[in-house]
Amino acid sequence: MSWQWLMFSKHLQDLDFERLGWEVSKMGFDGVDLTVRRGGHIEPENAKAQLPAAKEALKKFNLSLPMITTNFTDASDKFAAEVFSVAADCGVKFIKLGYWRYREFGSLQQLVDFARKSLDGIARLAERNNVCAVVHTHSGNFLTASPFVLAKLLEDFDPKFVGAYVDAGHIFVEGGLMGWQQGLEVLSAKVRVVACKDFAWFRENNRWKVKVVPIGEGIVRWKEFFACLRQIGFDGPISVHSEYEGWTTEQVISQTRKDLPLLKRFASESDNSN
Template sequence: MRRRNFLYGASSSGLLALAPLAAIASPASAAPKGAPASRPGGPTRRPPQITWTIFSRHLQWLTTQAYAHQYPYETGVLVGEAAAEMGYAAVDLTVRPGGHVEPAAVRRNLAPMLRGVRSTGVRCAHITTGFTSRSSEYADEVLTTAADQGIRYYRWGSFSYRWDADAYGDTVLAQLEDLRKEVRSLAVLSRRLGMTGIYHTFSGGRVGSSVWDLLHLLDTIDPDALAINFDIGHLVAEGAVGSWQTNLRTAFPRVRGVGLKDSTVTRAANGAVRAGWVPAGQGFVPWVDFFRVLHDGGFSGPCEAQIEYVHQGVNLNTTFWADTPSFTLSRAQMLGTIATELSVYQAAASEAGWTATEQH
């Protein structure tokens, strides 16, 4: 089934109406890429730059999974066209089980799908993977193939703590030490391929939800090999009153990407406290303050929208394909929702001092 015929058929059915360790250690005298540079009279920062990015998981409903795997170029075109229609300059492509590209098919499908996305004028130098370490299945194959296709960033992680009876004091740090071997191995591969792996920060029992632990884990690693994808929604849920800013400022030399979502904190019927997701501007995230910190620090990299709240009865924190029965939103509803998120972020960034030339 070719792309146009698929669209017509899906629309009529209602589905689419919607190295050694020394090689990875951070040089003490060298400023990491993206970090402030010096100038006479005081510190300066490289020109800040936001790349507005959409997570491709939110566009998997444009086709069926079978179609995406059989026609990767055509699927890439659809993804790029939708991103451009909504105003996004770039796409973070899912290359993981259940994603746009299955890891087992990466050598066959990644290149044509990237050609399709890029043919629309939308950038794609960023993928999200499903592995936490180099020992994960297909990790080397995915990253080697992606590097050959001009991918600069890949998202990896995350790790969870074991909160057992002995998890106090040094035993918590010991859990981090247990992860170092895997982290260093992945850093060696990243360095060899000229890529940056960005670890996504989650809330609640994950390594990185407090940030200091992630900095401790990565402290001997070159931040151009492994860095941080700072999810402001998750980290505001962890520290809405102010620790999000302390964490962001402290981690800033290692921040290479930003995840965008708005959050609240809710209490479930069983008493458990959890992060909750809401449309941008309706939660706890102080968007203008957040974008001002990014601007003043000289941030340059992808700012990725992740839409995960319930919209008209549909939980968008789910991967939908065109033939997923529970996906009942129309094309106009879905694209309109994602575009509205971007407009909120752009307005806040502009108010925070980002000029039009600093946003793309």
């Protein structure tokens, strides 16, 4: 099974499209997961003009643009319909949505119901444009911290138009022993996109916190994770998240040049058919 490897552009946002394409191509990626959101590579109101330009710039370096990352959580959000339409015209297949915050114990069911109503509209918008909106697993005070809650959110939605975006780092943070594996299994029919980052726990000021660390230095058991992806028949893109907070662009590029080959090696070694 051959997966398409994408570079998430979040920490390369000071690069223009040409430089982005050049750097990402040199790193060995197949394409880019481009931020189209406030403070991103493209502001939502500029998508109509800039997204086609980004696609053409990346194409010069033999890079595809199968995915964008947005902050939309409702089809009525300003510029959501326009961004979905322009993305579809540019051949984008997957559109990452934003997040719903889980703030108070006792509010879970109400928040699930609210999010599902929002996803109804998103699903219609995605179907109209023949794209797939994906909901990301994110640890912490987010509704989708738990894969089991995400599975509840996605019930009855056609995964062709609304699917799961499983982040290895985040599901290991919330289920580091076997919860990640059970969560991945319960989502197996819905997984359309995967993210790769690694986390480690650190004790600071008498509190435990997680930070992104280089691939292979954290809690993610990569070979097991990739083996599970193969078992469920996952065939979507994999977005590599070099979210090294406080690092310079050059530092991020340098580390990602090490991370990607390692991820590919772990993926290859997880394939029993080799």
